[in-house]
Amino acid sequence: MALLEEWRQKMERITQIKPSSRQLGWQVMGFYGFIHFGLNTYTNQEWGDGTASPSLFLPEQLDCVAWVQTMKAAGMKGAILTCKHHDGFCLWPSKFTDYSVASSPWKNGQGDVVRKFAEACHQENFKFGIYLSPWDRAEASYGTGEAYNDYFANQLTELLTNYGDVFEVWFDGANGESEGKVQPYDWERYYQIIRKLQPEAVIAVCGPDVRWVGNEAGTARENEWSVVPIELRDAEKIAERSQKVDDGKFAKQIASTDEDLGSRKVLANYHGELIWYPAEVNTSIRPGWFYHEAEDELVKPATTLFEIYRKSVGGNCTFLLNIPPNPSGQIATRDVETLKELGQLIEQFDKPLPAxxxxxxxxxxxxxxxxxxxxxxxxxxxxxxxxxxxxxxxxxxxxxxxxxxxxxxxxxxxxxxxxxxxxxxxxxxxxxxxxxxxxxxxxxxxxxxxxxxxxx
Missing domain, CATH: 2.60.120.260 (Galactose-binding domain-like)
Incomplete structure (x- = not known):
């Protein structure tokens, strides 16, 4: 009887854990895109080292409206742009570095990909989100402590101030420790900036609102719980597995101990704090995250993506699908065709049977x-x-x-x-x-x- 009463009291506490308004708004979206674009697109790399010249960046046929329309055709409700990846190259003319589009020949240094994309999103009634890598392999202050945190906070503030409403801020956990640079990220400071400037934006992966599902191959659990131990909030702040190519092995790296995060069996033996921390499933339409011409014939079929959609959006998660534009600034023809097919499959959910x-x-x-x-x-x-x-x-x-x-x-x-x-x-x-x-x-x-x- 004592154990039964203990469980009853625990259930009363668990049922008081509910989503915030921002988490509810995010969950309703269901399906949205990721856009990986930058110098890596031109160097044929996944993780640039910060030494590639900005002169390489020249998307002469950049068409962000077409990006958005292609993603809308797939059934997506918004998209997240890699405003700065690990190489440190900024897709907007940041006041705090010269390593940006301002130093490229594109539009004679007067271009701003973030603005073009944000405007396209707002024009098409499409949600706009940002990815900003804390790890910066080009910035000299990285690894010095507070000076870099100031730098990062300044760039984050630029993005959250100058481009309209933001629905999600995506923080990768990759860092430079393998290169001997230890930078203590001031996560709480970053969060405070976001809450002040974009209070309805969820903070994902290395953040308090949205949990990484645990792999990047589009695999969701059979039973995905949104009420989970608070320790998971910090699990990805040093994410050794983050941003991997789906080589067929990564999908199998989900440890059995991670399969059940919030069932009655797990929570009965857990005595710490619980939080509402729902999962986001992410994968790329191609093996890599950035565009590589060699992968033009390796685009995942629409049927495969539809199955991921069903198991993620239809498994108490959201689905974040990466679509990498090519060097011209366009989404490749095969990707466009596949996304159109995917959208046609998803549209079937608009027509339920009479009941x-x-x-x-x-x-x-x-x-x-x-x-x-x-x-x-x-x-x-x-x-x-x-x-x-x-x-x-x-x-x-x-x-x-x-x-x-x-x-x-x-x-x-x-x-x-x-x-x-x-x-x-x-x-x-x-x-x-x-x-x-x-x-x-x-x-x-x-x-x-x-x-x-x-x-x-």
Whole structure:
């Protein structure tokens, strides 16, 4: 009885952990893009060392509006631009360094990629986000302590002040310690700047709002929990695995101990602080993060990307897909075609099958039953569920049953739901289904139920 009472009290505390308004707004987006672009695009590198000449940067056909339109066609709601990668080259004319577009021949040094992209986003009603690498291999003050933190804070302030609303700030955890430069990043100072200048922006990866899922191959967990131990907030601040090429091995580097981060079993044995820290799945449409001509035939097929979408956006995560422009400043033809195909696949979720949903009160505490009737028998292979996560993530077990050949049979049993759960099943024909919540941390509220016949 003592253990039962201890768990009950813990559940009361857990169910009080809920998303902030900025986290809710971010979760609703679901799918958005990453744009890796810079000097690495011209040197055929992934991690530049800060010595490449700005004279190489010459995107003569830069078309940020086309970037945005291509990503919108894929179903994305916004995008994050690598304003400065590890090489330190800035895609805007920063007042604090000459290592930027101001020193390039592009537009005679008068260009600003960040402004072009931000304006394109705002023009197309598309969310704008920034990536700013704390590791800077070109800046002389890197590794000196406070002087570099001042430099970084100044650049962060420029980006958050001069380019309109920002929905996400993405901080990579890579650093220069392998090169003998130890720079203590003043994370709290960075966060304070963001909260002051862009209060609705989430801070991702090395930040308090959005958690890195743990790999960069687009792999989501079967059960992804948003209420997790606070220690995960600092896990990526030295991210040795960050920004890797998907070589087929990296996807398998998720340790078994990391597979379950927030189930009842895990939390029962955890006595520290818990936080709302949802996961973001990220991967690139190509093996690399920056454009490489040799990878033009290695673009992931739309069907592969759609499966990642289903398991990430449909697995209580968001999906961040990288699209690298080529040296001319355009997105390559193969990528454009693939993203259009992906968008057509995702558009199927705009057309749910006709169904009437009735909620039935179940006397057992924290149980709910939903009855779904269709006007005529429907062929279906996908069921979308979702919780009202403003009340926390509550569902721990559920079952789906359907009438098939006159018999009500179980067709799926799952655990977590979260913001969205896209349940793929074998093709069935039915006019009646039941969804029952079997276990929940408090009285649940399912606010999304839809049936689909999805063609792949």
């Amino acid at each position: 009437n949903i009735e909620k039935q009160v179940v006397s057992t505490t924290n149980h709910e039953l939903y009855k779904i009737s269709c006007p005529t028998p429907q062929r279906l292979n996908m069921i979308l569920l979702g919780e009202d996560i403003s009340r926390s993530q509550l569902v721990e077990a559920f079952e789906i049953r359907a009438t098939i050949n006159g018999q009500l049979v179980s067709i799926y049993q799952g655990e977590s739901i979260g913001y969205k759960r896209m349940v793929e099943i074998e093709l069935i024909t039915t006019d009646y289904l039941e969804i029952e919540v079997l276990a929940s941390r408090a009285q649940p509220k399912i606010d999304k139920i839809a049936l689909y016949l999805i063609e792949k």
